Amino acid sequence: MAGLSLKHVYKVYSGRKTTTKNPVKLLINQIKKKKNTTRTPTVEKRSGDFVAVKDFNMEIEDGEFIVFVGPSGCGKSTTIRMIAGLEDISKGELFIDGRLVNDVAPKDRDIAMVFQNYALYPHMSAQKNIEFALKLRKIPVEKKDKDGNPVFAIDKKKIKDIKEKIRTVEFDLEEYEDEEYKQILTERKAALEKDLKYYSETPVQAYSYKHMKKDEIAAKVQWAAKILGIEELLDNKPAEMSGGQRQRIALGRAMVRGPKVFLLDEPLSNLDAKLRTSMRMEIVKLHKELKTTFIYVTHDQIEAMTMGTRIVVMKLGVIQQIDTPTNLYDFPENKFVAGFIGTPQMNFFDVSIKKAGTKLQTTFANGQTLNFSLGNLRGIDKAYLDGNSHEVTLGIRGEHISFAQDGAINNKTALNTTLNVKEVLGNITQLFVRITADGPDYIVSVPERNDYASGDKISIAFKESSIHLFDRETELSIMNREIGNK
Numbered sequence: 174m175a176g177l178s179l180k181h182v183y184k185v186y187s188g189r190k191t192t193t194k195n196p197v198k199l200l201i202n203q204i205k206k207k208k209n210t211t212r213t214p215t216v217e218k219r220s221g222d223f224v225a226v227k228d229f230n231m232e233i234e235d236g237e238f239i240v241f242v243g244p245s246g247c248g249k250s251t252t253i254r255m256i257a258g259l260e261d262i263s264k265g266e267l268f269i270d271g272r273l274v275n276d277v278a279p280k281d282r283d284i285a286m287v288f289q290n291y292a293l294y295p296h297m298s299a300q301k302n303i304e305f306a307l308k309l310r311k312i313p314v315e316k317k318d319k320d321g322n323p324v325f326a327i328d329k330k331k332i333k334d335i336k337e338k339i340r341t342v343e344f345d346l347e348e349y350e351d352e353e354y355k356q357i358l359t360e361r362k363a364a365l366e367k368d369l370k371y372y373s374e375t376p377v378q379a380y381s382y383k384h385m386k387k388d389e390i391a392a393k394v395q396w397a398a399k400i401l402g403i404e405e406l407l408d409n410k411p412a413e414m415s416g417g418q419r420q421r422i423a424l425g426r427a428m429v430r431g432p433k434v435f436l437l438d439e440p441l442s443n444l445d446a447k448l449r450t451s452m453r454m455e456i457v458k459l460h461k462e463l464k465t466t467f468i469y470v471t472h473d474q475i476e477a478m479t480m481g482t483r484i485v486v487m488k489l490g491v492i493q494q495i496d497t498p499t500n501l502y503d504f505p506e507n508k509f510v511a512g513f514i515g516t517p518q519m520n521f522f523d524v525s526i527k528k529a530g531t532k533l534q535t536t537f538a539n540g541q542t543l544n545f546s547l548g549n550l551r552g553i554d555k556a557y558l559d560g561n562s563h564e565v566t567l568g569i570r571g572e573h574i575s576f577a578q579d580g581a582i583n584n585k586t587a588l589n590t591t592l593n594v595k596e597v598l599g600n601i602t603q604l605f606v607r608i609t610a611d612g613p614d615y616i617v618s619v620p621e622r623n624d625y626a627s628g629d630k631i632s633i634a635f636k637e638s639s640i641h642l643f644d645r646e647t648e649l650s651i652m653n654r655e656i657g658n659k
């Protein structure tokens with residue numbers, strides 16, 4: 174069991190393909206009189222400074238279930254692979270259980286990783302697949318002298334590893350020209366040289382490595398099989414098992430190693446929807462039983478919401494928000510998180526707001542001005558309540574919109590819309606309404622069925638305490654978490 178600490182962690186990939194303007198293609202297009210084309214022709218160019226993960230900071234407590242979520246390419250796998258040690262950390266520090274592990278080999282980090290492709294050995298039974306790593310693995314045993322005291326010695330293997338890493342960095346320094354990347358490499362080289370000096374001068378506790386005993390291995394496999402409910406499958410080969418069963422074997426293989434941290438990168442994405450749901454619950458149960466730290470990567474926000482004790486929402490390599498599932502849903506700190514978490518997506522209206530007494534006058538694109546009670550809204554940054562008009566984005570989820578009651582029009586709390594499309598989903602009805610003829614559509618999600626048809630006029634009302642406001646430019650929330658403006 175272990176806590177983790179990531180401090181200013183960066184991942185810079187060198188030699189990534191990027192796109193740039195190509196003057197030759199531009200010219201050809203002009204000659205072909207394709208002047209109305211809005212897309213700039215592009216060509217691939219290799220450049221040395223693609224930042225896949227940027228300034229990742231997080232403290233993970235022992236035993237937490239952390240989920241990394243975000244759209245494809247946002248750096249989830251890169252981050253988890255850095256934690257596993259499968260990718261070098263370009264800059265920053267990673268601590269597992271208080272120990273700096275940037276330069277510790279994956280096998281010495283006490284972590285176990287389960288991937289989307291569980292990659293079981295097809296010719297081996299489930300039992301053999303699970304115990305395989307244990308059979309290969311040598312367990313470190315403290316070296317003792319004849320009086321039983323620990324032995325200290327210079328760690329030659331460590332020194333060799335560090336020298337090898339320095340050589341790689343030096344090679345990259347010669348290869349790449351990008352100044353920012355060079356700076357990162359130079360800092361890394363300096364850190365490695367410091368380590369080299371330390372390990373060359375300082376004797377560290379010495380270990381010898383021994384294989385695990387057969388009966389110990391068997392007991393471990395039995396323990397994992399029992400928790401995972403796969404005892405009857407142990408003699409089966411992967412081809413004789415379902416996707417879910419195979420994924421359980423992969424989990425078993427990770428479990429028997431008794432890791433301090435479980436890393437799971439989209440382990441369920443190859444399974445069908447029903448199996449995903451049941452395996453999702455299995456993994457949550459497993460976490461409860463093992464009480465170990467889990468880090469789980471997914472781009473499925475339902476998985477994130479149902480599994481995580483805390484969720485990290487990422488976009489383009491940058492953390493957007495770290496919070497509990499309900500806080501992410503209730504208090505998104507920016508428009509991206511607001512739109513990413515929750516199905517259907519939150520509605521966003523471009524509005525201008527102005528404080529008038531105890532009301533927030535809110536003008537919509539159709540020219541209507543509604544009056545919301547400041548006392549019912551979450552607290553708004555004072556700068557936006559100075560009596561002037563401010564352009565902001567109003568966010569509201571479909572389930573927080575209802576059909577307006579009589580009198581709402583007079584109270585200026587109902588927005589006039591026209592129904593575009595209606596979808597009856599059985600448990601709820603989704604209405605896609607517009608406030609201007611050419612859209613966009615806003616989703617209203619109501620529990621009751623109704624007789625509205627396309628083209629009907631519908632007045633809708635917002636649950637005031639569930640209104641979100643974001644600065645139009647920065648897209649950051651301008652609200653705090655408390656209801657009421659003083």
Ligand SMILES: Nc1ncnc2c1ncn2[C@@H]1O[C@H](COP(=O)(O)OP(=O)(O)OP(=O)(O)O)[C@@H](O)[C@H]1O
Pocket residue numbers: 186187188189223225243244245246247248249250251252472
């Ligand atoms: N070896 C590499 N070399 C160069 N760029 C890479 C490399 N691996 C990943 N990238 C880039 O880094 C970014 C982050 O990739 P990463 O695999 O971490 O994304 P992800 O969030 O896991 O996405 P997905 O949901 O698709 O798995 C992407 O833009 C990707 O193209």
Ligand SMILES: [Mg+2]
Pocket residue numbers: 249250251
């Ligand atoms: Mg990935």
